Amino acid sequence: MSLEVSQLTIHHGAICAVNDVSFTVKQGELVAVIGSNGAGKTTLLRTLSGLNKATRGSATWKGHNLLHSKPELIVRHGVSHVSEGKAVIPELTVNENLELGAIWRKNKKESVASKSEITSIFPRLGERLNQRADTLSGGERQMLAIGRALMSKPEILLLDEPSLGLAPLVVEQIFQTIRDLTTSMGLTVVLVEQNAMGALKIADSGVVLNLGKVAVSGSATSLIADPQVRAAYLGY
């Protein structure tokens, strides 16, 4: 009952973006994947949700092979991906963006329940249900993106740089929400971040990618304590 990634290799044309990466995420765990720009974090995440194709290796969630499936099918196995850069559709209303997440679900009653649950987590979304998404602030959009992902009632959430381009105070708020969600809803979360410190602070464990390879991995506290990691990624 976990996400198993083993010997995963991904190419972008001739460039090897992810090289022989293996790690495991246990159920209910929040794992931070950190690394500098171009380390292959986003490519890794996109491959897990089916957007990119892998060259070699395997990735399974609860026994389902994630590598030879399409994103629209993978989401049906409880894997929800929030892609980089406030993944909302600006031309649609907040309400429509939320409903989008549950669009494949057969049971409409459950969807309605999910929506009221999400608007109670993000009350500001509840207030703006009939506004277009492009009228929202950056932080609200990120909340909406996460809300949309939650609407599909996921078991594992793949978050790509939720802190990107947000004010520090908002970032802190978002990270706190992610941590709370993990605990309260029993979610499994893979959090890809450049803001390594912020991510590791809320994470249970972490994987450090460098040039497509796993540099170090371990519990969040051990990584924060690791002098090499501190020097390279945490900046002190």
Added chain:
Amino acid sequence: MKAMNRRKLITVSAVLAVASLAVTAVPAQAAEVGVSSTEIKLGMTLPMTGSASPGYNKIPAAVKAYFDYVNANGGINGRKLTLIAKDDEYVPTKAVAKTNELILKDKVMALLAPLGTANNKAVASVVNPGRRGIPVLFVNTGFSGFADKKKYPTTFSVLPSYIMEAKIMSEYIKDNFDGKKLGLIYQDDDFGDDALAGFKQAGVNFAVKVPYASGSQSGTTAAGWIQKLQAGGAEVVILFGVSSATAAALGTAAVMKYAPQWILGSVGGDATTIKAAGVPAGVLYNAVGASFAPATTDTNDEYVKLFQDIYLKANPTQTFDNNVMIGMNSAFLTAQAIQAAGKNPTRKSLIAAIEKSGSTFASAALVPLNYSTTSHIGYNGYWFGKYSPTGDLKPAGGVYTVYTTDSGTGAVVKSTYKRPAMPAKGLPN
């Protein structure tokens, strides 16, 4: 590397081009192009598909039916007559290309009844049958210019010119609709210009004139024509266009409840085509029409009877109509011309034969032929009648009153021409 490739490519293309050009060697010239010991080939271009084709597309089958009849009766001096018809879609450039094919590839002896004023003009200017000595028999257009022997030395008109038609029509209008407000729909080219010249010559003035560009006729544009005629208060409207334009005008007028006295020109006045385009026969009822051949329903006429028999035997599912009859009549004239051109007809002897004895050829028309060494004019007159409730054109009072005139300033006179009896079995003798 790149330069090398280009060099190779040019060489290869050159070789290819030469090879493709050289495949056919120049063939040895036979006695006369298109004439063998067993066959004489004739070529025709006309619209067989497309918006201008309705009605006219029956002509090839009509001509073939008559040729087959001649061939079944021994041909002309033992030679079969063969027609090769090509579709030009009423587009001059296509007519040029197809005529080139007929002359250069199919190697026909002569062109027979090519249709359309603009098409024939384009062919005359670039293919230039006149310069090559290729006969163009009985062109299927009434443009007066084609009778100009200097300009088109090998071309023979057959239809009365549009000038003649307009002049005779004017006479009819003066006799029957004097003082009424007149409207005119005409094709905006030489076809229409000829008509305008004729009306001007006869001193007829129109309250509303609506030109249309060839090919633009449709329900969409016809709504505009009718509105203009209505606005101008025209009481008598002349439709001097092709069949499809005539049909569009009549159909749209019915929709807009506009019912003036219609006068239909000979080109577009074919009732079968108009009815096939969805115009109810009732709309045609009492419209005035013109023809130089006997009415197609007049089965007492020996020609109508024979042509109808031949045509319906070959095309049992079709209707015998005016286009068919004119086509078969041209085929009949052609057979006589080839007969008159001698045992071994050549292009030259064919032209000479029509000039010498063309005016004595038997024909179905109620109007004389005017061929001579100085004239390439065919028929020169019309009779007028009205369409019956079933949409058939019939002479007023059952009597054909034929008027003749010329394309110049000559007067319109009542014809005294008596059609000679049909030769035995309708074959050239």
Added chain:
Amino acid sequence: MIQFINTLLIGITAGSIYSLMAIAIVLVWRSTRVINFAQAGMALLSTYFGYEAMVHLNSFWIALPVAMAGGAAVAAFIELVFMRFLLKRSAHGAISGVAPIIATLGLLGVIRALTSSIWGGQDVRIVGPVSNVGYSIGANTLAFSPLKLLILVTVIVLVLLLSLLFQKSSIGLSLRASAFSPEIARLSGIRVDAVRTLGWSLAGASGAVAGMFQTVNGNGSFSPDSIEFSLLLVSGFIAAVIGGLDSLIGAVIGGLVLGLVISFVLMYISSSLFFIAPFVILLIVLFLRPQGIIGAKAARRA
């Protein structure tokens, strides 16, 4: 005065038909970001389907749905076996931008040639279900008949149904989401490929109605080389661009504008200018409001 009113009425009826064509262009553009120059060809083919149904069953009310179903099927077929393959193959290279345009032109040619060889290039004749004889006011006859009323009402109903579908149903949400952001749509579990096929089918059906109405609204006849067909060919695209390419309402407005312009040019200026008029309108719109009358920020400029 009566002439002015009639010109207006003719323009509105014709414009409503162009609107349907423009909607078809917009639907395809939204689902695959391709301008389908073959749309009018598909409408032509569907109209021939309707004509066959008319010949055999002799009811316009059966022929219309037959044409719509035929149009939808043809469109779905083209999207499934052709566009998918093409968009995959021509994603890169010097002519990646023009390849889909050229390909839809090729399709247009194939469809025209096929319909001409099957149905002979002569006019199809479809008689409308109600009279096309204009209503009378006093001594004047309006260029507006029960048939034109029917066309107008049907177009309005179809546009309303389509906007309901788009705004209120989850299928509509899928269609819109896939158009705006295919990636987010896929991540939300939408089968974007199937949605694209659906978009094409709706376009095909909408074009089919345009073809059928264009036929009965003219003199009841339609053929690959008729003016009516050429009008559909250009007007759909031009109306869609005037409306901003992404908007259904814009397409309707664009269609009406075009219908009125053509009608007035035809009546008051010259019958030989009515094909150049849409072109001039198009240029004016593109220069003054590149985003269309109802346009988002979407850039159409380099």
Added chain:
Amino acid sequence: MHRLKSSNNLIYFFVFGFILFLASNRVDELRVYQGASIAVFVIAIASIILLTGYSGQVSLGHGALLAIGAYSAAVARNEFNVPVVVCFFIAVLSSALGGVLLGAAAARLTGPYLAGVTLALAIGLPSLANQFPILGGEQGLIFDVGFPPLSLGEEFTQYKWFFWISSLAALISMWLLSNILGSRYGRNWRAGRSNEVAAQLAGINTGRSKILAFTISAGVAGLAGALLSMTIGTVSPSAFPLALSFSLLTGAVLSGVTTLSGVMIGAVTLVAIPEIADVIANRIGASERITTNLPGLMVSTLLIITVLFVPHGPVEQHRSRKAKKLVQKKN
């Protein structure tokens, strides 16, 4: 180096021209006429390749540009009795002028918008002829270049004369074009096509470069238009239907829009298709409606197949295959 190359080219063009000259004396009139059509198509297709392949712009309305050239040549000849050679220059200039205007619009538009605008132009422009009486309406104008000079002999036919004129024009324009493409302008166009932003950063005025491409392309198209109307004797709206624009585009795609060197392939195919269609129709005994439509069907089908399977044309395909083989050998 550059000079050397173009003078080398010149020799090839001379040799090619001489071969054509010899060929024209050995084949029958139909082939000579087709040869003239091929030469006209070569010029017309080259004008499209120049635009689409080298500057990344697409025009679906080249038929309209051909029409401008043809009409201005015919008006110059009929109204002002201008010598034939000058008529051809007038055709080039007036079409080029049209190209400047269209190019100015095109510089502001991309992909589908430009395609649509040019499509609307192709449908709308020819019908203008009905508006102005000087253009002769639907039946058009006669464009008569006159009989071949008597010094060429009695046997010298009209069609051979057409062939000579159009082949000479084709050779000259191909030589000029290949030199333009080798020049700075050619490089700028290619740069703008592959990456507009990068080209702008490199200091190339892509807008002006696009207009220039449109202008030259239109001028060449105008020449093709005048030659086309010479071979068919008339200039009329129906001589420039949408189908002509489509066939030329097909010819360009068949030739490969990224290189001029395949231009013969497209031109020969366009002339050969009606011929092949005729043979097929006769073989299967097809009805008139099929015979009439078969060429159109073949052209469109070829267009689709080429776009799907050889989008860059046979020449480029051949080159890249060769290049791949070379790389493999090196490895």
